Amino acid sequence: MxxxxxxxxxxxxxxxxxxxxxxxxxxxxxxSERIERVNRDIVxxxxxxYIEDDVAYDxxxxxxxxxxxxxxxxxxxxxxxxxxxxxxxxxxxxxxxVSVIERGLQSFHDVSCLRFVKRYGQKDYLNIQSLDGCWSxxxxxxxxxxxxxxxxxxxxxxxxxxxxxxxxGFHHEQKRSDRDQYIRVVLENVTPGKEHNFDKVNTLNQETxxxxxxxxxxxxxxxxxxxxxxLGLVVLVAVSAWxxxxxxxxxxxSERIERVNRGIVxxxxxxYIEDDVAYDxxxxxxxxxxxxxxxxxxxxxxxxxxxxxxxxxxxxxxxVSVIERGLESFHDVSCLRFVKRYGQKDYLNIQSLDGCWSxxxxxxxxxxxxxxxxxxxxxxxxxxxxxxxxGFQHEQKRSDRDQYIRVLLENVTPGKEHAFDKINTLNQETxxxxxxxxxxxxYAFSKNNQPTLVAIPDSSVExxxxxxxxxxxxxxxxxxxxx
Numbered sequence: 001m002x003x004x005x006x007x008x009x010x011x012x013x014x015x016x017x018x019x020x021x022x023x024x025x026x027x028x029x030x031x032s033e034r035i036e037r038v039n040r041d042i043v044x045x046x047x048x049x050y051i052e053d054d055v056a057y058d059x060x061x062x063x064x065x066x067x068x069x070x071x072x073x074x075x076x077x078x079x080x081x082x083x084x085x086x087x088x089x090x091x092x093x094x095x096x097x098v099s100v101i102e103r104g105l106q107s108f109h110d111v112s113c114l115r116f117v118k119r120y121g122q123k124d125y126l127n128i129q130s131l132d133g134c135w136s137x138x139x140x141x142x143x144x145x146x147x148x149x150x151x152x153x154x155x156x157x158x159x160x161x162x163x164x165x166x167x168x169g170f171h172h173e174q175k176r177s178d179r180d181q182y183i184r185v186v187l188e189n190v191t192p193g194k195e196h197n198f199d200k201v202n203t204l205n206q207e208t209x210x211x212x213x214x215x216x217x218x219x220x221x222x223x224x225x226x227x228x229x230x231l232g233l234v235v236l237v238a239v240s241a242w243x244x245x246x247x248x249x250x251x252x253x254s255e256r257i258e259r260v261n262r263g264i265v266x267x268x269x270x271x272y273i274e275d276d277v278a279y280d281x282x283x284x285x286x287x288x289x290x291x292x293x294x295x296x297x298x299x300x301x302x303x304x305x306x307x308x309x310x311x312x313x314x315x316x317x318x319x320v321s322v323i324e325r326g327l328e329s330f331h332d333v334s335c336l337r338f339v340k341r342y343g344q345k346d347y348l349n350i351q352s353l354d355g356c357w358s359x360x361x362x363x364x365x366x367x368x369x370x371x372x373x374x375x376x377x378x379x380x381x382x383x384x385x386x387x388x389x390x391g392f393q394h395e396q397k398r399s400d401r402d403q404y405i406r407v408l409l410e411n412v413t414p415g416k417e418h419a420f421d422k423i424n425t426l427n428q429e430t431x432x433x434x435x436x437x438x439x440x441x442x443y444a445f446s447k448n449n450q451p452t453l454v455a456i457p458d459s460s461v462e463x464x465x466x467x468x469x470x471x472x473x474x475x476x477x478x479x480x481x482x483x
Contacts, residue, residue, distance in 0.1 A: 083113055083114050093130065128148075140167075183210075354370070356370060394438050395432070396440050
């Protein structure tokens with residue numbers, strides 16, 4: 001398809017994956033071209049979300065998130081094997097437009113177990129409206145979530161499919177983790193301020209190869225007003241959490257924790273903090289905590305391990321949601337069950353104190369777990385600190401670490417050497433895990449911007465970049481608690 005827009009240079013667009021044209025869809029643009037055109041001049045009002053291309057975020061800082069990396073944002077499956085997604089359609093749409101929207105929704109019925117149903121009181125649903133542009137949030141967000149199909153430009157079969165796929169948890173194809181093998185981004189041709197639209201995401205690609213024909217792929221000339229060639233196409237299967245977003249979202253859990261904790265000043269009534277682990281006395285910090293059963297949380301008769309918690313009311317509703325999602329992520333992969341406290345003697349007292357930190361293992365009575373609001377309230381950081389509270393230490397402290405990692409103490413900030421001490425750990429018959437959410441990053445506590453940790457024997461191995469629990473983290477958790 002060729003579109004001549006004098007005096008612009010030639011533009012050659014690429015077709016979207018599922019092109020079904022009907023009486024209400026008479027344009028030659030692909031879904032990605034149409035969306036970009038409609039959204040080009042969006043003016044955000046204070047009560048509307050921030051829009052990156054056609055993906056909505058609650059804050060501008062949130063736009064670099066990796067949404068939906070785990071199950072928390074999927075729509076739930078019913079007992080009959082179908083996934084029912086309730087929706088409402090604003091009465092501002094004409095009957096013709098409603099028909100296009102409903103056909104887009106129903107197209108999923110023929111090829112999947114998705115079933116879109118009109119809302120009759122369901123708590124979670126898609127609220128389809130004509131707002132400013134074509135856009136959606138990524139994945140299920142709880143309660144009514146807006147999906148915008150602006151009447152002047154967005155009400156087309158392919159665009160409906162595109163935005164609904166976002167709402168089901170999918171991102172753009174060209175943001176795939178493996179995209180560099182298939183597509184080259186020419187950033188010098190991108191409109192200033194739009195570079196973030198081409199960021200890669202650590203996607204779950206569902207064992208599929210890159211798909212140039214996806215309805216989720218950008219077109220070749222996206223966001224370039226001079227119509228120069230920018231990139232090929234895209235689709236996405238992206239993953240992570242909508243509320244965990246700041247510019248520091250590009251940091252791993254270990255990097256974020258180190259940054260936040262760098263300037264902690266201990267008050268007399270607060271514990272001693274080593275990296276992000278709390279101790280009651282300075283002398284205690286070299287102990288081998290939790291090598292026996294005394295610090296494990298007890299198992300109930302039904303086979304589950306119930307851990308009571310409280311969350312301070314200083315956290316915003318959004319922050320509470322991030323924390324609770326972090327806690328609930330353990331439910332899907334283990335016998336751990338985090339429950340709100342109703343009189344239980346032992347519990348986690350989650351607060352915003354000075355830094356991100358936790359004690360190691362159960363200590364009896366209420367024990368503090370700190371998630372400082374400015375820097376710690378992220379999905380991976382919640383998992384990291386909770387794993388401490390369940391009895392786990394940092395990966396690079398393992399008893400066998402010297403076979404896998406070399407510590408360069410000459411580069412460590414004076415006074416932080418103890419953060420690299422080895423511990424006689426119980427490794428649950430698992431091998432060393434460079435991908436653990438409990439692993440330090442390469443420059444942790446560096447005094448001179450030189451590495452403090454180097455992988456051996458292969459120094460090119462990446463570590464300390466995890467954004468969620470690894471498979472080995474999950475295996476150890478289940479073995480420790482005999483799930």
